[in-house]
Amino acid sequence: xxxxxxxxxxxxxxxxxxxxxxxxxxxxxxxxxxxxxxxxxxxxxxxxxxxxxxxxxxxxxxxxxxxxxxx
Numbered sequence: 486x487x488x489x490x491x492x493x494x495x496x497x498x499x500x501x502x503x504x505x506x507x508x509x510x511x512x513x514x515x516x517x518x519x520x521x522x523x524x525x526x527x528x529x530x531x532x533x534x535x536x537x538x539x540x541x542x543x544x545x546x547x548x549x550x551x552x553x554x555x556x
Contacts, residue, residue, distance in 0.1 A: 497530050497531075498530070498531040499528045499529060499530050499531060500523070500528070500529050500531060500541065500543060500553060501526070501527070501528045501529075502523055502524060502525045502526070502527070503525060504525050505525065506522040506523065506524050506525075507522065507523050507553055507554070508522060508553070508554070509521040509522060509523055509543070509546055509551040509552065509553055510551060510552045510553070511551065511552070512552055513535040513539070513540035513542070513552045514540065514552075515554075517552065520546060520547075520549075520551055521546050521547075521551065523553065529543045529544070530543060530544050531543055532544045532550060533550075534555070535552075538555060539554065539555055539556075540552050540553065540554055540555060541553050541554075541555050
């Protein structure tokens with residue numbers, strides 16, 4: 486019999502704030518409205534990034550994706 490290959494699941498990258506709070510915005514930049522803050526110890530999945538790699542799109546806050554500065 487031919488062995489079958491079962492791929493391992495790919496890990497979902499996430500952000501985890503160690504201390505303090507980070508701003509979550511409606512778009513990739515400080516000029517977009519602030520919708521929430523992410524506090525320490527709460528993981529949130531990264532689902533995208535802007536072309537410069539300076540902002541990450543994360544999921545989800547109240548059912549919507551939001552953006553956080555990569556720094």
